[in-house]
Amino acid sequence: MPLRDALLPEFDHEMSGLRKVLERIPEDRFGWKPHEKSFDLVSLAAHLANMPLWLSMTLAHDRLDLAPEGRPLPQLPMPADRDALLARFDGHVAAARSDLAAAEDAALVAPWTLLMDGRPLFTLPRMAVLRTHVLSHAIHHRGQLTVYLRLLGVPLPALYGPTADEGQMG
Numbered sequence: 001m002p003l004r005d006a007l008l009p010e011f012d013h014e015m016s017g018l019r020k021v022l023e024r025i026p027e028d029r030f031g032w033k034p035h036e037k038s039f040d041l042v043s044l045a046a047h048l049a050n051m052p053l054w055l056s057m058t059l060a061h062d063r064l065d066l067a068p069e070g071r072p073l074p075q076l077p078m079p080a081d082r083d084a085l086l087a088r089f090d091g092h093v094a095a096a097r098s099d100l101a102a103a104e105d106a107a108l109v110a111p112w113t114l115l116m117d118g119r120p121l122f123t124l125p126r127m128a129v130l131r132t133h134v135l136s137h138a139i140h141h142r143g144q145l146t147v148y149l150r151l152l153g154v155p156l157p158a159l160y161g162p163t164a165d166e167g168q169m170g
Helices: 003-022 041-060 082-102 105-109 126-151
Strands: 063-065 111-116 119-125
Touching (some): 041 082, 105 126, 111 126
Antiparallel strands (some): 111 119
């Protein structure tokens, strides 16, 4: 079986759950944050909406420099509302899924490097980058976002099993 066929169901499951959480973002609380050192709600949600783009970038290139020539990468603008957030997410997911579905085993096991101002931070097989720095990273931040929603009194969707709010898989 091609490696992509093992990754695609995981990608689909995690992106479906992430969309369920993003759908619940209250627009009137975009600027809210639980602590002064935390992301505000819209920044965390936008970070998550952009993560599927990282999958596409990882497959398209053999490296990424987070600060080429000492300058940070340009940032995408913050979405103005939940519809814009979801549209961005859906577009990135569709592109990432297509890119992953076309990925060959040789590309998935090839080394990929993350750099900062030209200095390597790590090199891993591309598949490990997709699983840890894209999927697991998204799961981590989705967990943060569910805490934000809980603190705001927003009912949580079922992701891996029933929630106290919905009591069933959705």
